[in-house]
Structure formats: structure tokens, C-alpha cells
Amino acid sequence: MDQIYSALLTMSLGVAGCILYFWGSNWLLGIIFPFRGQSHEQAARNLRIASSVRPWLFLGPALFFLFLYLVYPVIDSLRLSFMGRSGEEFVGISNYVWLFNDPEFQESLKNNVLWLLIVPAASTFFGLIIAALTDRVSWGNIAKSLIFMPMAISFIGASIIWKFIYDYRPTGSDQIGLLNAFVEYLGFEPQAWIAVPFWNNLFLMIILVWIQTGFAMVILSAALRGIPEETVEAAVLDGANGLQIFFKILVPQIWGTIAVVWTTITITVLKVFDIVLAMTNGQWNSQVLANMMFDWMFRGGGDFGRGAAIAVIIMVAVVPIMVWNIRNAQAQMEDR
Amino acid sequence: MSATQTQARSSTLVQRMKRISPLTIVVHLSVLLLVIMWTIPTFGLLVSSIRDKDQLAVSGWWTALSSSEQNLIARTNAPSTQVFENGVYILKGNIAPEGESVEVLAFGSSSQDPSAFEPGTTSTLRNGNTLNVETNGDYVFSSEKEFTGSRGKRIFYQAVEKPRWTLDNYREVLSSEGLGQSFINSLTVTIPATIIPILIAAFAAYALSWMQMPFRGLLLAVVIGLLVVPLQMSLIPLLRLYNEIAMYFGVGAKSYLGIWLAHTGFGLPLAIYLLRNYISNLPREIIESARVDGATDFDIFRRIVLPLSFPALASFAIFQFLWVWNDLLVATVFLGNGDEFLVLTGRLRELLGSRGGNWEILTASAFVTMIVPITVFFTLQRYLVRGLLAGSVK
Structure with missing residues (x-):
């Protein structure tokens, strides 16, 4: 309890x-x-100076934090990726050479590509379907709220939830994991799902899809509601059926939003490491870049050079989305 | 109610029934199916966390409500309690454990065959003794010879085991597994890390929206760019920086102050972006007229902008709260694994390693970590959705 008080005190001080x-x-x-109480010119001049300084006072702390916690580290990570394990001596590109010859890295890269292909696609797909369906039922808001709920759960909590579902007991004893119980009910052999190379990646991805679908659903549902009614009415008058209306009238009008959802989830996928750490810690060929980076940060006392090099690879993957975001936002601001 | 009203009502019902096409039913059913698919994992966790740990380990949570058959062993009362009636020695009693009741399905006298006899039948055992166990567990064990020894005879039986519900799992994780401490640690991290960035970002957002200044567009572009910078890029340089600063002052590098500031830095791009979107859309007339009345920027911000932007502030606060509470990476790197620093997510990760097979511990712990964010989620969902809609770069 003392701790809470001191936290509250520090916070009030802050x-x-x-x-x-x-x-x-x-x-x-x-x-x-x-x-x-100044001469006219003096007052005007002082007023001008003060109003040109004031924005910077307002922005000051924010700029300080942004620079210290985000801008400087990006530059420093780049620098460190050319340094040795303690970050002191220059080693040229040898970290990158090592990286691209490292089987674990190649495996991570391959897995990350899979994650990037499947998770955003599946989340957006389910999100879109659920958004479209829930808008049609009277209890849609409750349904949405329940599907959205996993967003509030930590990745590590979600990992425990799903690890319990994937739990494996040898044939003969009662399965306590839902998936194996179901598989047995269908008459197949139970499996230790997260230890089956390649396929275990899919079982880990399901966790993230489960979490991210709610996000996709909320955004896409708002977009669907923003579509002008006339376009749908016109299509109905022309005799289009439900599926045609959905795919030919509704979806094309929200491409922009779908792209936003897709890229946002893509970035989340690149950063997620908790799920892999909790479920397999990269065993059974399920390593991904973010977890490998975390691993190298601490492995054997920590190898800053190699860790930074992996971080840079993740950053490189993000840059196109970053540029696209900035251009979009600028175009939007000019519209106003 | 008059007859015509009734008629009118039933006719609308019929009309409504007619309007429910097969397609509508399919839609309802698919939504229901999706909702079940999405909620069942969490539901299973919750149910499991309040089950008895022995039952949890041997049967699926979906069987939690039904009774299961179990092979059990009981002992008769000690031979000292035997009575001599009609030429035989008799031991009597009930096989149920103290204070409980049983429903015996079958019994026997050896471990190989615990279901040899039906309850209620007096059965002769191999050595000539007779044993009868009633369904309610009452037993009569009789022998022509006197019972000897200090312990009772063993009875093997099959019984229906009723589902047992308990809060023991929670009691255990909160005290002996250290989740209580971690809960406090999590609160210590989260509350300041939510409030500090709001203040800083609000001023910045106001400056970027309503004050004349050069490089405004450039700064905004930088903020939007920083929105997507992966945290991984920041960790190593900051860890080094923290270590150097700590060494200079001769203190430990892991501290609450360090993580509050780190979360402030990482949360700022979203905070500034969200708040700027909102604040720049406030009606121009209000702010202009306040300026004409001689209000300074500071007054305008404090008296007009801050109160009007409450929805945006709330949106960001919820975001940041959920993100910080659920974060594992930043906490591990900047706080470490000391007991006085371990937050809930970190504790959960540790339990996953050390108590990997103890599902009663894991399920209860996971639920303890989830309870706060889920409560926040359901009570303040409106603001969360609004924040999501405003926060994704369109």
C-alpha cells in the first residue's frame, strides 16, 4: 500500500x-x-516575440520526450547495429552478415512473412464479416461488444487462455483442452498442437486474430455505416442480391478504411512478441523477429549489436507504412 | 385489453413472423456462432479458475456441471469399534469423508475390481467375510473371526463425484503466488503512466492546432511517423542510457520513475495525434472570441480547450491505461523481475514457466490480470471506440 501512496505522491508531484x-x-x-506600460512600438514588438516563443514553450516537454524516447533511439539503434556486443567497438556490417546467415533468423523471417500474410488478412476478413452481420441484428451491439472484448486482454493473458485450449493429454486420458477434446470427439488422434512445426505458427496466429478482429470490426462497422444509403437503395432497385450489394457496392466504398485496418494490424504483427514468448519461446520452429530481438537483448548478458540489427530489420519493414501514413495524413489535412 | 387490440397485436406478430426470412435466421445464427467462438476461450478460463484443482486436472471445463464417476478407497472404522452380534463381529459406519455425502455406484474389496458388487447387496468375500455398502455409503462389514489390527479394513468403491466449486485458487494466487503484490505494482506503473502524458500532449496538441508557428506541418508529419516506430528500436539505446544515468547517480537502473517516463514517451505520438485531431476541430469562433476578449493562450487552453476536449482525453486515457496495464515488453526491460517491480504480466509469464502444468494457478492468475482492463473496457467502451475511430490514421 505504501507503494501506491508513494506512486500517487510522485504522480501529484509530476x-x-x-x-x-x-x-x-x-x-x-x-x-x-x-x-x-511600454511604448507602442516596444509593446508591439514584445507581443510579437512572446507569441512566437509561446508555442515552443507549450510544445517543449512533448518535443523533449519524443526526441529522447523515439527519435534518438532510432538513430542510436542504427548506429549500434554496426557495433559489437557491448556497443563499444565498430564491427562494420558483420552483424548483418551474421544475421542473414543465421538459421534462426531465416526461420524468423519466414515465419514473420507468414504472420504478415495471414493475421492482417484474417482479422480484416472476420472483422468485415462480423461488422456486416451484426449491423443486421437487433442485439448487434452486445455481439460486437463481446467480440471486441479480447482487445482488453493482454497478449500474455490471451496466451494462457489459448494454451489451455491447446492443452494436450496423451490418448486414453480425458482431454482438458477444448481443441483436443473436439478432435477426439471427431475420432482423430489428439496432438500437442504448439509443438508441431509449421502448423504451430498457425495456432499462435489464431491468438492474435482473436484479439485483433474486434479492432477491425469496430473501424469497419463505422465505415459501413458511413456509406450513403442511396447507393445501396439504387442497387436494390436494380435487383442486386445481398452478396452482390456487399461485395460490389459496400466493400469498394470502404477500401480506404480496409487499407487503414490492414496496415495498423500489420504493424501490430511486426511488434508482437509476447505471444511467441509465452507459448513456445521460439521452439519448434516458431521464432519471430520481435521475440528473437528480445532474446538477443538478454541472451548471455545481452548482445546489443545483434539485438539492434534485428530491431533495424523490423524498422525497415515498418518504413513503407510510415511513409504511406504520413502522405495520407498530409493529403487529408490539405482537404480541410 | 380489448379484443380488437389483441387481434391487432397478434396480426403484427404474424406479419413479423412472415418477415423473418430464412436469410435472417441464418444471419442471427451466424452472429451467434461467431459470438460463441469469440467468447468461449475466456469463458472456459473463468469456469476453470473456480473449479476444484483436482477436478480441473482430470476433466474438461465443459464437463464442470456434470458429475463424474470415480474410483475411490475408504477405510472402515478401526477394529476397536467392532460389536459382537448374533455370533458375528460387525463393523458399521459410512464410507463418506467427514461432512460429505457420497453416491455409491458399486463396491468391491480389491483394487483390481472396485465395481464387483451392486450397492445394497450383502456380498461374501473370498475369506468368508461379508460386506454390504448401501448407495448412501453406509456399510456393514461382518466376520466370524474377531477383527484385529489398529486400522480399519479397506473398501474399494465407485462413486459419483459432484462438481466442486471453490475460490481457493484465487486465494492461493493472491497470497502465496505473489499476485497481490504484482497487482499493486501494476497499479503503481499504470496510473502515473496514464496521467502524465495526457497533460504534456494536451498542451502540445493545442499549440499544433491553434498557435501560429513555423514548421507546424513538419512537426505533425514527424508525430504521425513516430506513431508506428516499433518499440524494439527504442529498447537498447534507452536501456544503455538508463544504465549510464543510474551509474552516474549511483542508483539502480530499474525504477518506477524510469518506466513512467518511458511509457510517457512511447504514448505521446498517439496522444498528440488523437488530441490534435479533436482540438483542431473545436469551433473556431469560441477560441477567436476569447482571444478578442483578451484571454491569453494559457487561459484559453485551461478554461475552454481542456474542458471541451474531455471525450478525447478520456479516449486516450483508456487507450494508454489498457496498453500500459497489458504491456510486458517495456516492463521487463525497464523494471526487471525483482519482486517489488514485477507487474502482473511479468508475474504471469513467470508462472507460465514455473507452474506451467498447474492450470488452477494459471487460470486464476490470468483472470486476476484481466479483471481490471475488462471492467474498464465494458464501462468505458464508448470512449475506447471513439478513440479507435479517431486514432487510426485515415
């Missing part, structure tokens, strides 16, 4: 500090560049 900064710097600005 918040008070923030307020003091914003208020104090503003006040200081008024002292240094006063505009009352």
Missing part, C-alpha cells in the same frame, strides 16, 4: 511540476517581454 512548468514559463514570458 502533475504539479507539469502545471508549474506551463504556468511558470508563461508567466516568465510575460515578465521578460511585457507589453503593458
Whole structure:
């Protein structure tokens, strides 16, 4: 409990500090560049200076944090990826040479490509279907809320939920995992699903699809509702059936949103490591880049050079999406 | 109710029935199926976490409500309690454990064949003794010779075991598995890490929306770019930086302050982006007229912008709260695994390693970690959805 109090105290101090900064710097600005009781020109000049400085005071803390926690580390990671394990000596591109010859990395890369192909596609697909279906039933909001719920669960919690489903008991004893019980009910042999190379990747991906579908559903459902009614009515009058309306009228109008959902999930996929860490920790050929990076950060005391090199590979995969996002946002701002 | 009203109502019902086409039924059923598919994993976890741990280990949670057959062993009362009646020595009693009741399906006298006899039949055993066990567990064991020894004779039987529900699993994980401590650690990390970035981001968002300044477009582009920077890029440089700073001051590199600031930094791009989208869409007239009245930017921000942006602030707060609470990576790197620092996700990961087969521990622990975010989710879902819609770069 003491800990909570001290956290609350630190927090109040922090918040008070923030307020003091914003208020104090503003006040200081008024002292240094006063505009009352000055000659006309002087007041006008001071006012101009103060109003050109003030935005930077407002932005200051944010810029500081963004720089220290995001901009500088990106640059430093790039630098470190050319350094040795302690990050002190320059080793050229040998980290990258090692990386591309490392079987574990090749396997991670292959698995990551699979993840990137399957998870965004499956989540978006299910999200779209569920969004379209739930809009048609009276209890759709409850249904949506329940399907959306996994979003609130941590990756590691979700991993436990699914590990329990995949649980394996040898033939003959009662299965306590839902999947194996079902498989046995159908008359097949139970399997230790997460230890079957290649296919175990799919079982891990299901967890992320389970979590991300709710996100896709919420965004796509809003997009579907934003479609002008007239287009659907016109199609109905022309005699289109439900499926035709969905695929030929509705989906083409929300391509933009589908792309947004797809890319957002793609980025999540690149960063996810908790699921692999909890389920297999990369055993049975299920390694992915993010978990491999985490592993090298601490393996044998930590190899900063190699860890940074893997981080850079992940970053390189993100850059196209980043550029696309910025261009989209800029185009949108110009529209306004 | 008058007859015409009844008639009117039934006719609308008929009309409604007619309108329910097969397609509508299919839609309803598919939605139902999808909802079941999505909720059953969590539901199974919840049910399992309140089952008795012995039952949990041997049967699926979906059988939790039905009774199961089990082979059990009981002992008769000690020979010292025997009575001598009609020329035979008799031991009497009930095989049910203290304070419980049983439903015997069959019994026997050897472990090889616990279901040799029907309950209620007096059976002669190989050595000439007779044994009868009633369905309710009452037994009569009789022998022509006196019972000897200090312990009772063994009775093997098959009984129906009723489902047992318990909160023991929760009691155990909260105390002896250290989840209680981790719960407090998680709160310690999450609350400041949610509130600090909001304040910083709100000022920045206001500046980027309503103040005249150069490079505004460029700064916005940078913020949007930083939205997608993978956390992995930040970890190693920051870990090194933290170590150096800690060494300089001669303190440990793992601290709550360190993780609050880290989460502040990582949460800022989304916070600024969300809040700027909202704040820049506030009606221009309000802000202009306040300016004309001589209000400073600071006053406008405090008196007008901050109260009006409550929905956006709430959206981001929920996002950040869920993200920080559920985070494992940042916590592992910047807080480590010390007992006073281990957050719920970290504890869960540790239990997964050390208690991997103890599902009663894992299910209860997982549910403890989920309870707060799920409550937040269901009570404040509206703001979460709004934040999602505003936050995805369109």
C-alpha cells in the first residue's frame, strides 16, 4: 500500500511540476517581454516575440520526450547495429552478415512473412464479416461488444487462455483442452498442437486474430455505416442480391478504411512478441523477429549489436507504412 | 385489453413472423456462432479458475456441471469399534469423508475390481467375510473371526463425484503466488503512466492546432511517423542510457520513475495525434472570441480547450491505461523481475514457466490480470471506440 501512496505522491508531484512548468514559463514570458506600460512600438514588438516563443514553450516537454524516447533511439539503434556486443567497438556490417546467415533468423523471417500474410488478412476478413452481420441484428451491439472484448486482454493473458485450449493429454486420458477434446470427439488422434512445426505458427496466429478482429470490426462497422444509403437503395432497385450489394457496392466504398485496418494490424504483427514468448519461446520452429530481438537483448548478458540489427530489420519493414501514413495524413489535412 | 387490440397485436406478430426470412435466421445464427467462438476461450478460463484443482486436472471445463464417476478407497472404522452380534463381529459406519455425502455406484474389496458388487447387496468375500455398502455409503462389514489390527479394513468403491466449486485458487494466487503484490505494482506503473502524458500532449496538441508557428506541418508529419516506430528500436539505446544515468547517480537502473517516463514517451505520438485531431476541430469562433476578449493562450487552453476536449482525453486515457496495464515488453526491460517491480504480466509469464502444468494457478492468475482492463473496457467502451475511430490514421 505504501507503494501506491508513494506512486500517487510522485504522480501529484509530476502533475504539479507539469502545471508549474506551463504556468511558470508563461508567466516568465510575460515578465521578460511585457507589453503593458511600454511604448507602442516596444509593446508591439514584445507581443510579437512572446507569441512566437509561446508555442515552443507549450510544445517543449512533448518535443523533449519524443526526441529522447523515439527519435534518438532510432538513430542510436542504427548506429549500434554496426557495433559489437557491448556497443563499444565498430564491427562494420558483420552483424548483418551474421544475421542473414543465421538459421534462426531465416526461420524468423519466414515465419514473420507468414504472420504478415495471414493475421492482417484474417482479422480484416472476420472483422468485415462480423461488422456486416451484426449491423443486421437487433442485439448487434452486445455481439460486437463481446467480440471486441479480447482487445482488453493482454497478449500474455490471451496466451494462457489459448494454451489451455491447446492443452494436450496423451490418448486414453480425458482431454482438458477444448481443441483436443473436439478432435477426439471427431475420432482423430489428439496432438500437442504448439509443438508441431509449421502448423504451430498457425495456432499462435489464431491468438492474435482473436484479439485483433474486434479492432477491425469496430473501424469497419463505422465505415459501413458511413456509406450513403442511396447507393445501396439504387442497387436494390436494380435487383442486386445481398452478396452482390456487399461485395460490389459496400466493400469498394470502404477500401480506404480496409487499407487503414490492414496496415495498423500489420504493424501490430511486426511488434508482437509476447505471444511467441509465452507459448513456445521460439521452439519448434516458431521464432519471430520481435521475440528473437528480445532474446538477443538478454541472451548471455545481452548482445546489443545483434539485438539492434534485428530491431533495424523490423524498422525497415515498418518504413513503407510510415511513409504511406504520413502522405495520407498530409493529403487529408490539405482537404480541410 | 380489448379484443380488437389483441387481434391487432397478434396480426403484427404474424406479419413479423412472415418477415423473418430464412436469410435472417441464418444471419442471427451466424452472429451467434461467431459470438460463441469469440467468447468461449475466456469463458472456459473463468469456469476453470473456480473449479476444484483436482477436478480441473482430470476433466474438461465443459464437463464442470456434470458429475463424474470415480474410483475411490475408504477405510472402515478401526477394529476397536467392532460389536459382537448374533455370533458375528460387525463393523458399521459410512464410507463418506467427514461432512460429505457420497453416491455409491458399486463396491468391491480389491483394487483390481472396485465395481464387483451392486450397492445394497450383502456380498461374501473370498475369506468368508461379508460386506454390504448401501448407495448412501453406509456399510456393514461382518466376520466370524474377531477383527484385529489398529486400522480399519479397506473398501474399494465407485462413486459419483459432484462438481466442486471453490475460490481457493484465487486465494492461493493472491497470497502465496505473489499476485497481490504484482497487482499493486501494476497499479503503481499504470496510473502515473496514464496521467502524465495526457497533460504534456494536451498542451502540445493545442499549440499544433491553434498557435501560429513555423514548421507546424513538419512537426505533425514527424508525430504521425513516430506513431508506428516499433518499440524494439527504442529498447537498447534507452536501456544503455538508463544504465549510464543510474551509474552516474549511483542508483539502480530499474525504477518506477524510469518506466513512467518511458511509457510517457512511447504514448505521446498517439496522444498528440488523437488530441490534435479533436482540438483542431473545436469551433473556431469560441477560441477567436476569447482571444478578442483578451484571454491569453494559457487561459484559453485551461478554461475552454481542456474542458471541451474531455471525450478525447478520456479516449486516450483508456487507450494508454489498457496498453500500459497489458504491456510486458517495456516492463521487463525497464523494471526487471525483482519482486517489488514485477507487474502482473511479468508475474504471469513467470508462472507460465514455473507452474506451467498447474492450470488452477494459471487460470486464476490470468483472470486476476484481466479483471481490471475488462471492467474498464465494458464501462468505458464508448470512449475506447471513439478513440479507435479517431486514432487510426485515415
